[in-house]
Amino acid sequence: xxxxxxxxxxxxxxxxxxxxxxxxxxxxxxxxxxxxxxxxxxxxxxxxxxxxxxxxxxxxxxxxxxxxxxxxxxxxxxxxxxxxxxxxxxxxxxxxxxxxxxxxxxxxxxxxxxxxxxxxxxxxxxxxxxxxxxxxxxxxxxxxxxxxxxxxxxxxxxxxxxxxxxxxxxxxxxxxxxxxxxxxxxxxxxxxxxxxxxxxxxxxxxxxxxxxxxxxxxxxxxxxxxxxxxxxxxxxxxxxxxxxxxxxxxxxxxxxxxxxxxxxxxxxxxxxxxxxxxxxxxxxxxxxxxxxxxxxxxxxxxxxxxxxxxxxxxxxxxxxxxxxxxxxxxxxxxxxxxxxxxxxxxxxxxxxxxxxxxxxxxxxxxxxxxxxxxxxxxxxxxxxxxxxxxxxxxxxxxxxxxxxxxxxxxxxxxxxxxxxxxxxxxxxxxxxxxxxxxxxx
Amino acid sequence: xxxxxxxxxxxxxxxxxxxxxxxxxxxxxxxxxxxxxxxxxxxxxxxxxxxxxxxxxxxxxxxxxxxxxxxxxxxxxxxxxxxxxxxxxxxxxxxxxxxxxxxxxxxxxxxxxxxxxxxxxxxxxxxxxxxxxxxxxxxxxxxxxxxxxxxxxxxxxxxxxxxxxxxxxxxxxxxxxxxxxxxxxxxxxxxxxxxxxxxxxxxxxxxxxxxxxxxxxxxxxxxxxxxxxxxxxxxxxxxxxxxxxxxxxxxxxxxxxxxxxxxxxxxxxxxxxxxxxxxxxxxxxxxxxxxxxxxxxxxxxxxxxxxxxxxxxxxxxxxxxxxxxxxxxxxxxxxxxxxxxxxxxxxxxxxxxxxxxxxxxxxxxxxxxxxxxxxxxxxxxxxxxxxxxxxxxxxxxxxxxxxxxxxxxxxxxxxxxxxxxxxxxxxxxxxxxxxxxxxxxxxxxxx
Numbered sequence: 001x002x003x004x005x006x007x008x009x010x011x012x013x014x015x016x017x018x019x020x021x022x023x024x025x026x027x028x029x030x031x032x033x034x035x036x037x038x039x040x041x042x043x044x045x046x047x048x049x050x051x052x053x054x055x056x057x058x059x060x061x062x063x064x065x066x067x068x069x070x071x072x073x074x075x076x077x078x079x080x081x082x083x084x085x086x087x088x089x090x091x092x093x094x095x096x097x098x099x100x101x102x103x104x105x106x107x108x109x110x111x112x113x114x115x116x117x118x119x120x121x122x123x124x125x126x127x128x129x130x131x132x133x134x135x136x137x138x139x140x141x142x143x144x145x146x147x148x149x150x151x152x153x154x155x156x157x158x159x160x161x162x163x164x165x166x167x168x169x170x171x172x173x174x175x176x177x178x179x180x181x182x183x184x185x186x187x188x189x190x191x192x193x194x195x196x197x198x199x200x201x202x203x204x205x206x207x208x209x210x211x212x213x214x215x216x217x218x219x220x221x222x223x224x225x226x227x228x229x230x231x232x233x234x235x236x237x238x239x240x241x242x243x244x245x246x247x248x249x250x251x252x253x254x255x256x257x258x259x260x261x262x263x264x265x266x267x268x269x270x271x272x273x274x275x276x277x278x279x280x281x282x283x284x285x286x287x288x289x290x291x292x293x294x295x296x297x298x299x300x301x302x303x304x305x306x307x308x309x310x311x312x313x314x315x316x317x318x319x320x321x322x323x324x325x326x327x328x329x330x331x332x333x334x335x336x337x338x339x340x341x342x343x344x345x346x347x348x349x350x351x352x353x354x355x356x357x358x359x360x361x362x363x364x365x366x367x368x369x370x371x372x373x374x375x376x377x378x379x380x381x382x383x384x385x386x387x388x389x390x391x392x393x394x395x396x397x398x399x400x401x402x403x404x405x406x407x408x409x410x411x412x413x414x415x416x417x418x419x420x421x422x423x424x425x426x427x428x429x430x431x432x433x434x435x436x437x438x439x440x441x
Numbered sequence: 442x443x444x445x446x447x448x449x450x451x452x453x454x455x456x457x458x459x460x461x462x463x464x465x466x467x468x469x470x471x472x473x474x475x476x477x478x479x480x481x482x483x484x485x486x487x488x489x490x491x492x493x494x495x496x497x498x499x500x501x502x503x504x505x506x507x508x509x510x511x512x513x514x515x516x517x518x519x520x521x522x523x524x525x526x527x528x529x530x531x532x533x534x535x536x537x538x539x540x541x542x543x544x545x546x547x548x549x550x551x552x553x554x555x556x557x558x559x560x561x562x563x564x565x566x567x568x569x570x571x572x573x574x575x576x577x578x579x580x581x582x583x584x585x586x587x588x589x590x591x592x593x594x595x596x597x598x599x600x601x602x603x604x605x606x607x608x609x610x611x612x613x614x615x616x617x618x619x620x621x622x623x624x625x626x627x628x629x630x631x632x633x634x635x636x637x638x639x640x641x642x643x644x645x646x647x648x649x650x651x652x653x654x655x656x657x658x659x660x661x662x663x664x665x666x667x668x669x670x671x672x673x674x675x676x677x678x679x680x681x682x683x684x685x686x687x688x689x690x691x692x693x694x695x696x697x698x699x700x701x702x703x704x705x706x707x708x709x710x711x712x713x714x715x716x717x718x719x720x721x722x723x724x725x726x727x728x729x730x731x732x733x734x735x736x737x738x739x740x741x742x743x744x745x746x747x748x749x750x751x752x753x754x755x756x757x758x759x760x761x762x763x764x765x766x767x768x769x770x771x772x773x774x775x776x777x778x779x780x781x782x783x784x785x786x787x788x789x790x791x792x793x794x795x796x797x798x799x800x801x802x803x804x805x806x807x808x809x810x811x812x813x814x815x816x817x818x819x820x821x822x823x824x825x826x827x828x829x830x831x832x833x834x835x836x837x838x839x840x841x842x843x844x845x846x847x848x849x850x851x852x853x854x855x856x857x858x859x860x861x862x863x864x865x866x867x868x869x870x871x872x873x874x875x876x877x878x879x880x881x882x883x884x885x886x887x888x
Contacts, residue, residue: 143784147698154691154699157712157758160751164722167729233488241482242489250489257496259870261812263841264503264863267848271856272502302495309492333474335481356717363719365815370848390721394818397728415725419718426717 038120168419171412178406179207184413186210190376190387192396192407207410209417211376215293215386219368220361222297222382223304228354230301231308238309239316240338251313258306266370269299274371281383291373291385300367304357311356315349315433316342352429359425363418365390389414503867507860513649513662514612515601516575516638520554520583524595527587542587547580548572551602559634570631576603578651578663601645606661606854608635612644615853652861656827657843661854664847666862668829672742672822672837673811675830679746680753680810685803687750688757689792692799695758696765697787716755723752724819732820739821740836748816753806760802764795797884804877808870814841840866 176184187208234254238247274295281288288294319342327337343350373385374395396411526549527542555571556562562571579602586593586600607626610616612635616627638644656668691712699705727748731737737744768791776786792799817823822838823846830837838846844866847859 139782143782146784147694150690150694150698153687154694154708154758156687157691157715157754158708160715160726160754161711163730164718164726167726168722171729230488230492233485234492237482237485237489241485250493253496254489254492257492259808259812259874260499261814261841261866261870263812263814263844263848264499264867267844267859267863268499268502270848271506272498302492302499305492305495333478335478336474338481359717360719363721365719365721365818366845369815369818370845390719390815393721393725394815397725397819398821398823412725412729415722419722422717422719423714426714430713 168416172416175409175413211378212389216388219297223300223361226301227304231305235309235312255306262366266366269371288383289385293386294382296371311353315346348432352432355425355429359422503860507864509613510857510861514604515645517643521597522594547583576605576662669840669843673839675742676745680749683750684753692758692761721815724816727820741834742837743833749810753810756806761799764798768794801877801881808873
């Protein structure tokens with residue numbers, strides 16, 4: 001890079017250059033780097049596949065007839081042998097040969113690609129060097145390249161969404177090949193244990209998601225039941241009654257709740273809240289499950305208090321002072337002003353806070369995984385154990401299982417449902433806030 | 442509701458015109474209204490206090506169960522390194538010696554020493570109970586000693602052996618000796634032995650270094666968070682390397698270069714929506730894309746880091762945009778007037794000036810990623826892993842996942858370990874958020 005720069009400076013008096021020497025250097029560096037990068041990426045993504053196929057092609061007759069699954073297992077053993085790990089079948093000469101070939105090809109492919117990368121880079125470096133003249137507008141071109149790369153970075157956000165939606169929809173479609181959509185959406189029984197062998201008993205596999213949705217709704221409702229009054233009241237108190245100093249102390253303290261990891265809430269729910277609720281219930285002669293929806297709901301409520309209070313705080317503070325002054329002017333007390341003036345005018349914002357909190361509670365995972373149950377009960381009784389969509393996703397996807405079974409795929413269908421619901425709630429919430437903001441601007 | 446004059450609330454029975462009311466009635470109404478005011482204020486304060494109370498109860502309960510997790514108890518025992526049991530290594534080389542020591546029956550050394558301490562213990566069952574005083578990790582302690590101090594074979598050395606979890610719980614007072622012997626894991630005889638040891642001053646309580654230096658274990662007394670902390674660190678490093686440059690670049694583009702068109706709108710709406718997508722969905726994405734399409738290794742910090750990077754990206758973009766927007770246009774105008782190109786303006790002036798704000802947002806995003814558990818469960822970072830991960834492709838867990846795993850363990854000894862691990866995690870979070878606040882205050886500039 002420095003050499004290229006020097007080369008340029010020699011060619012012309014520095015004042016004759018269109019851009020700073022650095023720009024010429026960077027420009028050709030970037031140009032020579034890109035083709036190399038392209039080949040390296042190719043190598044990263046495809047080398048394993050190429051090697052696998054090559055190795056497989058050299059193997060003897062009977063192995064060629066393997067199914068895809070056995071083939072993958074066999075290649076896995078070859079790979080393990082290369083790495084010196086344990087393998088799952090007796091060591092045959094065929095296997096050793098394959099491993100030797102594999103290791104050999106690995107090195108070989110690596111060299112081919114690095115050679116390709118280096119050649120491409122030097123070629124393009126050479127071309128770019130030849131192109132460099134004092135008239136070349138390298139600064140502008142470099143700028144253009146940078147803007148393009150910035151643009152592609154920002155496009156990534158869209159790609160993530162596309163990735164989420166497409167992977168969820170793709171897997172859900174595969175799930176729906178096994179289970180009809182009406183069963184999934186309307187059936188009342190959830191027991192995803194499918195039989196691995198045809199002769200197994202007791203595992204029919206029922207994929208009715210209704211109990212999961214009702215369980216999620218029950219816990220969300222309990223959470224909001226506790227969080228909305230507490231969050232809203234604290235927001236009102238902090239904006240309207242508290243002194244400046246009290247506000248400076250209390251607001252961050254309440255927001256500390258938002259910074260606590262959810263796994264901590266889950267532990268708290270299972271360790272402290274659930275036993276307390278259980279023993280209180282027993283004292284009143286109530287039968288309360290140790291994984292009751294109530295415990296999970298209350299703790300989840302604590303978790304979303306700061307969300308509701310800070311969002312409501314924002315909208316209440318945004319109510320123009322003139323409205324308050326007008327109300328005081330006609331003789332209303334503070335309380336009357338709050339109830340009759342401030343809350344009605346902040347209502348859209350408060351409702352959107354409520355919706356965002358609901359969406360957060362529906363998508364929350366760790367609290368319910370640790371404190372709610374696994375059994376899919378269809379009940380509205382907060383003292384019983386219910387399960388939620390997120391609990392089931394975690395239960396279905398942790399541990400070892402094959403990727404193609406209806407059981408595993410159903411997790412993606414649940415994920416899609418979850419994504420759609422939360423997206424819908426967020427969308428309405430954002431719309432509401434926008435509409436509200438326009439009123440006073 | 443709209444008419445706010447106090448008179449509007451006059452009761453129906455009172456058919457006099459408002460201005461004809463007596464001062465007394467007005468006084469009474471005023472009193473009532475003020476009382477309502479007081480009640481409402483108290484209810485508001487009550488809401489705030491109950492929120493703070495929940496925080497306090499949570500912190501107190503976790504600290505009260507967790508602090509004892511930082512302590513461990515050891516028994517000082519005179520171990521006779523019996524040459525008859527140890528024997529001699531055939532291979533005289535250093536490596537041969539170490540390999541040989543691994544085969545030595547260290548349990549027998551410990552058992553004999555314990556029996557020498559309590560000579561009147563007879564019977565197989567009693568000896569077993571006696572042996573259960575010390576942890577299974579005591580064998581490793583003896584082994585390490587033999588490797589380090591080859592010359593002490595044949596001598597009696599005083600060693601501080603880790604107690605087993607049940608004994609540790611008893612010594613910390615978490616298992617009471619008062620309940621019926623059949624209901625507790627510790628027998629009356631064990632309690633008597635411990636009392637004798639305590640009287641001789643052979644029971645030592647100290648800071649639990651094991652907790653900070655070892656990986657996970659099935660035995661609570663040997664389990665530590667170092668493996669999980671290293672896993673978290675590697676994961677966050679990947680997250681930072683991916684999310685920070687991409688996040689800042691997108692923010693820069695959206696704030697400074699993006700034309701006002703449909704595509705830009707789509708990007709902006711997308712980023713706002715991504716910020717509110719449940720984290721478990723990102724886990725599903727990681728599972729479907731990184732593991733199933735790209736065949737990356739399960740449980741690796743690399744995959745965890747990539748997944749968390751996608752999750753923290755919106756946070757970083759949003760806060761970086763705010764920081765870039767805060768740089769006044771006069772700076773840009775000045776740079777452009779001096780002949781700088783737009784890129785030069787951005788990289789030489791706007792970015793350095795907005796860096797404190799960007800860093801603050803990034804640290805907060807990293808703190809979020811550090812506490813995140815659900816996506817990591819999806820990509821298999823939830824396995825039982827004893828080794829400390831050394832690279833980005835090794836199997837690893839993260840600190841919050843470790844907490845989740847321990848919280849699920851039935852052994853009583855894991856409860857205080859879980860709380861202790863939570864305390865460590867919270868300390869990290871406090872540290873990171875404190876750093877963010879400090880940076881904001883130190884570098885905040887009012888234009």
